[in-house]
Amino acid sequence: MNTSPSASLHALLLLSDSALPLGSFAFSSGLESFLAHNKQHHASSVSAKVQAFEAFLEHSLANVASTALPYVLTAYHHSEQLEDLDNDFDASTPCTVARRASITQGRALLTIWDRALSASVSSSADSQEAAKALTAFATASKTCKPDLYGLQLNSHFPPLFGLTCRALSLAESETAYLFLLNHAKALLSAAVRASVIGPYQSQSLLASEKLQRCIATCIKRETARTAEEAAVTSPVMDLWMGRHELLYSRIFNS
Amino acid sequence: MSNPFLVNTAKPGHGLIHLALLPPSTPRLKTTSYQYPLKLISPAPSRTEGDARHLIHTVYLLTYGGGLVAGDAIELTVILEPTTRLILLTQGSTKLFKSPSPAVVSNQRTTTTIAPGSILCYLPDPVQPFEHSCFEQSQDYHVTVPSAGSEKPGNLCVLDWVSNGRQANGENWSFHRYASRNEVYLCMSEGKRRLLLRDNILLDRNDIEGNVASRMHSLAVFGTLILYGPLFQSLGQFFMMEFKALSRVGGRKWDSGSESGDEEVDAATIRRVQRQRQESTDGVLWSAASVRGCVVVKFGAPTVEGGKRWLHSMLTHEGTVVRELGERALLCLR
Numbered sequence: 028m029n030t031s032p033s034a035s036l037h038a039l040l041l042l043s044d045s046a047l048p049l050g051s052f053a054f055s056s057g058l059e060s061f062l063a064h065n066k067q068h069h070a071s072s073v074s075a076k077v078q079a080f081e082a083f084l085e086h087s088l089a090n091v092a093s094t095a096l097p098y099v100l101t102a103y104h105h106s107e108q109l110e111d112l113d114n115d116f117d118a119s120t121p122c123t124v125a126r127r128a129s130i131t132q133g134r135a136l137l138t139i140w141d142r143a144l145s146a147s148v149s150s151s152a153d154s155q156e157a158a159k160a161l162t163a164f165a166t167a168s169k170t171c172k173p174d175l176y177g178l179q180l181n182s183h184f185p186p187l188f189g190l191t192c193r194a195l196s197l198a199e200s201e202t203a204y205l206f207l208l209n210h211a212k213a214l215l216s217a218a219v220r221a222s223v224i225g226p227y228q229s230q231s232l233l234a235s236e237k238l239q240r241c242i243a244t245c246i247k248r249e250t251a252r253t254a255e256e257a258a259v260t261s262p263v264m265d266l267w268m269g270r271h272e273l274l275y276s277r278i279f280n281s
Numbered sequence: 282m283s284n285p286f287l288v289n290t291a292k293p294g295h296g297l298i299h300l301a302l303l304p305p306s307t308p309r310l311k312t313t314s315y316q317y318p319l320k321l322i323s324p325a326p327s328r329t330e331g332d333a334r335h336l337i338h339t340v341y342l343l344t345y346g347g348g349l350v351a352g353d354a355i356e357l358t359v360i361l362e363p364t365t366r367l368i369l370l371t372q373g374s375t376k377l378f379k380s381p382s383p384a385v386v387s388n389q390r391t392t393t394t395i396a397p398g399s400i401l402c403y404l405p406d407p408v409q410p411f412e413h414s415c416f417e418q419s420q421d422y423h424v425t426v427p428s429a430g431s432e433k434p435g436n437l438c439v440l441d442w443v444s445n446g447r448q449a450n451g452e453n454w455s456f457h458r459y460a461s462r463n464e465v466y467l468c469m470s471e472g473k474r475r476l477l478l479r480d481n482i483l484l485d486r487n488d489i490e491g492n493v494a495s496r497m498h499s500l501a502v503f504g505t506l507i508l509y510g511p512l513f514q515s516l517g518q519f520f521m522m523e524f525k526a527l528s529r530v531g532g533r534k535w536d537s538g539s540e541s542g543d544e545e546v547d548a549a550t551i552r553r554v555q556r557q558r559q560e561s562t563d564g565v566l567w568s569a570a571s572v573r574g575c576v577v578v579k580f581g582a583p584t585v586e587g588g589k590r591w592l593h594s595m596l597t598h599e600g601t602v603v604r605e606l607g608e609r610a611l612l613c614l615r
Contacts, residue, residue, distance in 0.1 A: 063531045064566075086496060093483065119479040121577035123570040176426065176467045176475045178573065241490075248488060258460070258483035261496050262503050265579050269568025273524075275532030 034149060038195035041144075043205055045212065049135045054128045055217035055279040056087055056210070057267035062221060063274050064267065080223045081232070084214055085241055090261040091210050092245035094119070095185040097257040099206050100250060102186035103193045106160035110167070112186040112254060114178060119257060124271045126181075128281040133182035137165045140191060149196050157194035161187070203250065207242045217279060294319050296357040298340055300365040300399075308336050308365040318345045319355050329607045337606055339368040342405070348376025351415065355389040361399040361435065368610045371405040374444065377414035383457040383487070389418040394468075395435030397427040400512060402606050404596075406613045407442040407502055407585060410456040417460040423468045424477070424509065436512040437465065438602060440592070441480070442504025444585050445497070453501075454493035458485045465509060465575065478575050480505050500566075500581035502588040508576040512605055517576030519599040524569040526553065556594050563587030589614050 041047065061083055068079070098116050102109055120126045140161055148158045164187070168180045185206075192202035215229045224232070232238060259265060271281060296315035303309050308326075315321045320343040326336045342357070349355070361367055377387065395401055401422070410416055424435050441463050446452030465478040482505075484493050497503065508517045565587055567580035582588035593614040596602050602610050 060530070066531065082495065085490065089489070115476050115479065118476045118573065119481065121478060121480060121570050121572050121575070122568070122579075123572070126570075126572065174475075175469070175473075176477075178475065178477075244490075256481075258462075258481040260483050260485075260488065262482055262484075262579075263496065263498050263500065263581065266566050266568055266581055269570060269579060270530065270566065272568075273527055273530050275529035 035196045035198065035201065038192075038197055039201055039205065042192065042195070042197075043209065043212075045216070048139060049132050051132060051209065051213045052216060053279060054132075054213060054281040055221065056091070056128070056214055056281055057124075057264055057271065058083060058087070058214060058217050058223075059221055059277060059279045060267040060271040060274060062223065064270070076223055077228070080218055084211065084218075084232070084238075086261040087214060087264060088207060088211060088241055089245055090259060090264045092207060092249045093252075093260040094257050096203060096206060096245070096249040097252045097254045098183075098185040099189035099192075100199065100203060101254040102189035103199060103202055106157050106190055106193065109160050109164050109186055109190060110180065113164075113181055113183050115254060116183040116185060117178075117181045120183070122265050122269045124281050125265070125268045129184045130181050131280070133184040133187050134168075136184060136187050136191060137161075137168065137182055140187075140194075141165050144191065144195065148194050151196065154194050154196050157190050161190050161194055199250075200246070203246045204242060207245060211238060211242070220278065292356075293317060294353065294355040296321055296355070297360075298357070298367070299360045300338055300362060300367050302362040302365055306364065308338060308362070310338050310340075313340065318349070318353050319343075319357065320345065327607050327609060329604065331604060335366055335605075337366045337368060337609075339370060339609055341370050341372055343372055344375065346376075346378075347373055348378055348409075349387040349389065349416065350378050351380035351385045351387055353387040357389075357391045359391065359393040359401070361393070361395050361401060363396040363432075364398040365396075366400040366606060367402070368606055369401070369403040369405070370609075370612055374406040374409040377408065377410040377416045377456070377459075379411050379413040380415040380457060383415055386415045386417055386458065388416065390421075391419070392421045392423070394423045394425065395437065396425050397432040397434055400436040400510075400605065401439065402602060402610045403439040404592075404602075404610060404613055405440065405442075407444045407504065407588075408459075408461075409444050409446060410459050411446055412450075412452050412455040413457055414459075415457040417458070419462040420464070422463075422465045423474070424465060425468050425470070428470060433511050434509075436510030438506075438508055438513050438516070439463070440504060440506045442502060442588070443482075445494070445501045448501065454484070454497050456484075456486070456493070458483075458487075460484070463505065463507060465507065477573055478507065478509075478577070480507070480577065497581075499583050501583050502585045503581045504579070504588065504592075506578040506580070506592070508578070509574065513576075513601060516596075516599050516601040517571060520569040520576055520578050520595065521571050523553065523595070524567070528557065552598055556591075556598065559594070560591055563591060565591040567591070 219229045296319045299312040301311035313321045322341040326338045445454045460483045462481040466474045467477050468474040564583045569578045
């Protein structure tokens with residue numbers, strides 16, 4: 028047996044850990060708002076509620092894949108474009124709640140990078156280049172100086188995540204899968220806390236072949252897209268997210 | 282040496298609207314050229330009732346047969362010189378006819394240059410994709426960044442919306458593909474530019490497990506309104522304020538009746554209450570966000586009429602559009 032697992036496996040486990048202090052547990056990506064808006068439809072039975080959630084999960088994954096994955100992968104390959112990607116992602120997220128969620132997690136990731144991960148980057152040229160770009164971005168984002176057009180750096184999550192994976196020597200396919208799986212995990216955990224499904228049901232959905240297939244299809248579809256082509260494929264998601272602010276009571280930040 | 286004769290460079294579907302400024306302050310529609318299947322019609326320019334200083338030009342964007350046949354391509358360039366005002370309208374919804382195969386895509390590209398102080402108001406009818414249609418469109422707005430400190434940037438009030446097809450024929454988001462992209466760029470004089478806003482929607486049946494209708498829940502129309510510039514600032518604030526004033530989702534209405542029943546209620550509040558009542562009858566769902574100097578409003582409704590009614594009442598209650606551009610700007614929303 029090969030006794031030394033690769034360095035990338037170690038990084039993969041670190042970044043997929045729900046204990047990574049990103050605060051992703053605080054966000055439901057529109058699920059809470061969706062449930063509040065559709066209460067009367069789901070009141071009939073438990074199975075209707077679960078069914079509606081499964082559809083939501085699939086739409087949400089597809090939408091995150093089509094809006095954010097191209098940014099994750101472009102940043103992964105082109106560390107020099109990080110600031111442009113940050114600007115363009117900000118321009119493409121005209122929803123207060125989604126924007127806040129992305130920036131909060133992006134800043135958290137930068138802090139983790141700064142204080143923890145940056146110290147253990149491998150010596151390969153690719154990782155070093157990505158690490159340099161990340162550290163430079165972290166420094167620049169602290170100054171908050173507006174550019175020529177009066178726009179500022181925002182630290183959005185997707186491009187920073189892509190580059191962090193690069194710095195930690197993850198493969199492109201691993202990066203894409205990890206990004207979407209983390210989103211699915213956050214949504215499922217939110218669903219458990221919002222009492223839509225139970226913890227075992229959540230694990231069974233997470234382990235299911237259906238979810239794996241859904242993620243694989245999304246990746247296959249989106250890897251061909253450039254960041255400029257990133258698009259919203261579930262427009263109603265923007266409405267749920269935007270209207271999260273109107274909920275009478277909230278347990279999540281998005 | 283340049284050619285002194287007029288060269289007809291117009292290609293099929295190409296069009297140009299150039300609203301020039303004759304010194305010192307007379308706007309003039311310098312060019313409107315177009316080629317089949319696009320047709321541009323410009324009625325006599327108007328002035329607003331309260332303020333006769335500004336001449337407002339209107340152009341109708343028409344297509345033969347009221348829509349696009351599979352494979353049609355339209356490319357429209359719009360140029361607004363400083364301080365000019367332009368209303369773009371359509372005459373009824375733009376129909377997208379069915380395509381023989383998903384590979385035959387019809388498309389429409391509009392590129393608009395907005396000089397400092399000018400206004401573009403584009404509130405069209407919704408696009409109506411028929412069953413098996415295949416369509417892509419893009420609207421690029423290039424806002425010139427004012428160089429002198431005294432100049433104010435250009436102003437944008439543009440709407441992009443799409444309906445679920447011919448409901449009477451049982452169509453419900455039954456097209457092959459619908460893609461619409463709106464981009465606002467800030468442009469420097471040296472050709473440098475930066476993306477300010479991108480709103481890109483893609484609905485492709487092949488990408489979606491099940492059907493597009495399930496993605497759209499029970500909405501029959503979905504739209505995005507983009508507001509930018511100092512002249513539309515108060516309109517943007519109005520949307521933000523009204524959004525905050527919406528009743529809470531999932532809350533109980535404890536305050537439905539007052540104890541004495543004779544408090545002073547101002548006119549604005551009464552209108553708001555009336556509008557919100559209509560809004561919930563029509564099932565309109567909307568949200569507004571103020572980002573990067575723009576206000577972006579997204580809305581959906583289970584009927585086209587409901588969505589239209591809501592948007593019309595919002596725009597007329599606030600009043601900026603009618604005050605700055607006249608009643609004509611809202612013609613498609615009536």
